[in-house]
Amino acid sequence: MSRIGKRPIPVPAGVTITHGEDGIAEIKGPKGSLVRQFSPDMKFNLNDGVLLIERPTDEKQHRALHGLTRTLAANMVEGVTKGYEKQLEVIGVGFRASVAGSTLQLSVGFSHLIEVSPREGISFSVANDPGTRNPVITISGIDKERVGQTAAEIRKLRKPEPYKGKGIRYKGENVRRKQGKTGGKGGKGKK
Secondary structure, eight states: OOTTTTSOEEOOTTOEEEEOTTSEEEEEETTEEEEEEOOTTSEEEEETTEEEEEOSOOOHHHHHHHHHHHHHHHHHHHHHHTOEEEEEEEESTTOEEEEETTEEEEESSSSSOEEEOOOTTEEEEEEEOTTTOOEEEEEEESOHHHHHHHHHHHHHHTOOOTTTOOEEEETTOOOOOOOOOOOSOOOSSOO
């Protein structure tokens, strides 16, 4: 059996799980509800506040889906109870971030302001890091995939460059720095 697939998922009080024969599962909790299409072969068994995912056979396809289904269901349960968030740092002289309504506005060295509209279920907030005074963007929501994808798309707008480290990076991300050119007397025909 799959080591991940056979692990039980604790279901907190206030979370309801419905799973149909067509494979569509809906998980409702205090923060909202999530719906996802799973393989109809995977069976959801909810007993005494514990969810178990079971596969019908040991075929290769079922073994592959077992761990995946369990992980996705566990992420949904955690999302509707606690939620997810990712933090991005904006580093660079004159680089700014702000929230206007629900839209994220970025000034990251281009001639124009970049506006990012949130996906459904995603919210933005911006605060300054007290130690470095750099803006920190917090992306929060109940769907782990949407939060991660939104963070990746915002980071992609201005990736951290390797010489000065300017750009948008994940909080705590280590950016490999390059040496750069030495300041010696260059030129052709040195005598």
